[in-house]
Amino acid sequence: MKIDFTHHQSAHCENGVVSNLMKHNGFTVSEPMVFGIGSGLLYCYIPFLMVNHAPAITYRAMPGFIFNRFAKRVGVKFKREKFKNPIVAKTALDKNLERNNPVGLQVGVYNLTYFPDEYRFHFNAHNMVVYGKEGDTYFISDPVMEEVTTLSAKELEKVRFAKGAFAPKGHMYYPIKFPAELRLEEAIVKGIKHTCRDMLAPVPYVGVKGERTIAKLIRKWPKKKGAKTTNHYLGQLVRMQEEIGTGGGGFRYIYAAFLQEAGKLLNNEELIVLSGEMTIIGDLWRDFAVDASRIYRNRSVNVEIDVYDDVASQLELIADKEEVFFKKLKKAV
Amino acid sequence: MKKSEVPQDKSNLESVNLRELCYAVDENGEYTTEHTTGWDPKTIALNNAMDDIKERVAIAKKKVLANETSPIEYYMELHKMDVSVLASYMGIWKWRVKKHFKPAVFKRLSSRTLQKYADTFDISVEELKHIDI
Numbered sequence: 054m055k056i057d058f059t060h061h062q063s064a065h066c067e068n069g070v071v072s073n074l075m076k077h078n079g080f081t082v083s084e085p086m087v088f089g090i091g092s093g094l095l096y097c098y099i100p101f102l103m104v105n106h107a108p109a110i111t112y113r114a115m116p117g118f119i120f121n122r123f124a125k126r127v128g129v130k131f132k133r134e135k136f137k138n139p140i141v142a143k144t145a146l147d148k149n150l151e152r153n154n155p156v157g158l159q160v161g162v163y164n165l166t167y168f169p170d171e172y173r174f175h176f177n178a179h180n181m182v183v184y185g186k187e188g189d190t191y192f193i194s195d196p197v198m199e200e201v202t203t204l205s206a207k208e209l210e211k212v213r214f215a216k217g218a219f220a221p222k223g224h225m226y227y228p229i230k231f232p233a234e235l236r237l238e239e240a241i242v243k244g245i246k247h248t249c250r251d252m253l254a255p256v257p258y259v260g261v262k263g264e265r266t267i268a269k270l271i272r273k274w275p276k277k278k279g280a281k282t283t284n285h286y287l288g289q290l291v292r293m294q295e296e297i298g299t300g301g302g303g304f305r306y307i308y309a310a311f312l313q314e315a316g317k318l319l320n321n322e323e324l325i326v327l328s329g330e331m332t333i334i335g336d337l338w339r340d341f342a343v344d345a346s347r348i349y350r351n352r353s354v355n356v357e358i359d360v361y362d363d364v365a366s367q368l369e370l371i372a373d374k375e376e377v378f379f380k381k382l383k384k385a386v
Numbered sequence: 387m388k389k390s391e392v393p394q395d396k397s398n399l400e401s402v403n404l405r406e407l408c409y410a411v412d413e414n415g416e417y418t419t420e421h422t423t424g425w426d427p428k429t430i431a432l433n434n435a436m437d438d439i440k441e442r443v444a445i446a447k448k449k450v451l452a453n454e455t456s457p458i459e460y461y462m463e464l465h466k467m468d469v470s471v472l473a474s475y476m477g478i479w480k481w482r483v484k485k486h487f488k489p490a491v492f493k494r495l496s497s498r499t500l501q502k503y504a505d506t507f508d509i510s511v512e513e514l515k516h517i518d519i
Contacts, residue, residue, distance in 0.1 A: 064407045169398045171432040175471045199405055216474040288431040295428040297406055301387060306409040310417035346427030
């Protein structure tokens with residue numbers, strides 16, 4: 054049986070699943086809107102944690118946060134279930150499908166066979182919608198894919214019960230209660246204020262201060278760790294920034310799209326102007342990635358120290374621009 | 387980024403018929419989406435990360451053949467895992483996994499533990515014991 058579910062490709066999985074499930078239930082909410090209201094934009098350096106043997110830096114809120122904040126701010130209630138036993142998890146999923154209810158699932162990426170090999174890491178916070186089942190085959194709408202796909206029951210169990218950090222434990226969710234009328238205005242203001250607070254947080258690891266910390270580290274690494282490790286770290290920085298789902302430029306463009314849409318909805322001319330400024334900041338992030346890639350193109354070749362200083366200065370410039378930007382944005386709503 | 391500037395570089399996405407979605411501005415300054423086939427700075431970063439893993443696998447293989455570590459470490463690297471991910475799949479503490487890296491300890495492992503490692507790596511116990519099969 055197959056539920057009549059329309060698949061829309063999105064840049065990022067979490068926004069995409071929320072947006073697609075909302076659309077399925079008759080509420081048109083775009084992906085940038087979900088991202089903005091859920092305060093998805095962030096910069097955060099997580100000290101001491103190593104991912105793939107390099108420092109962990111994230112350009113977005115923790116997995117699940119965008120989702121929770123969005124639901125709370127627009128007044129949609131989601132039911133969430135986690136399971137210990139894969140068989141119980143499967144039965145619960147099948148029951149929902151029988152009731153014509155497409156559900157969102159949190160899964161691990163490593164065993165998703167339809168991804169190219171270099172995307173398959175032990176990352177457990179990917180999201181997808183299951184919208185039907187026929188025999189042993191489940192119909193999957195993975196929002197980052199162009200088209201819908203399928204997984205066998207065994208494959209699905211594997212990704213639902215992936216292990217490691219953020220282990221999904223069969224996590225399944227679907228909306229159960231909607232507001233009579235979707236009112237986005239207030240939710241937008243709340244989302245924007247939250248993002249400004251995060252980005253201007255007085256902590257050296259978060260927001261613009263986090264960007265400055267990383268810039269300092271980029272200057273330090275070549276002397277302390279040598280060229281090979283530094284280049285590996287820089288590659289990791291760019292990978293996080295341009296990973297599948299960032300929509301380019303570490304989510305900055307999605308955020309600009311959100312500001313533009315929000316400006317029109319709230320009749321706030323200033324937000325539209327700020328959207329343009331965010332686009333320019335996104336371009337700066339991409340320039341940073343291009344210059345960093347010139348360094349790590351050769352994995353272990355020694356490069357002049359001042360080349361590293363140069364990309365560090367670029368990052369500091371971005372931090373300065375973003376600081377001014379979010380101070381203005383705070384006042385605009 | 388303008389819609390016309392969305393990069394269309396060659397990348398491995400092609401091998402699975404996938405194009406990613408990007409947000410970009412059209413000629414009227416309105417935000418819209420555009421597909422991208424890949425972007426060189428990112429492709430290089432991804433390829434470097436893969437080379438890095440291949441290097442780690444090769445080193446682990448050498449160590450196994452020199453009897454400095456057990457095949458578990460080799461298969462761990464092959465599956466892009468680290469000790470904490472593997473421990474989580476095995477449902478045991480990290481220090482126990484590290485202990486199983488010692489060839490002498492590996493030889494004494496119970497068939498149940500070996501089977502569990504083999505299931506985790508999706509291979510047979512024979513393959514687990516002899517990495518060159």
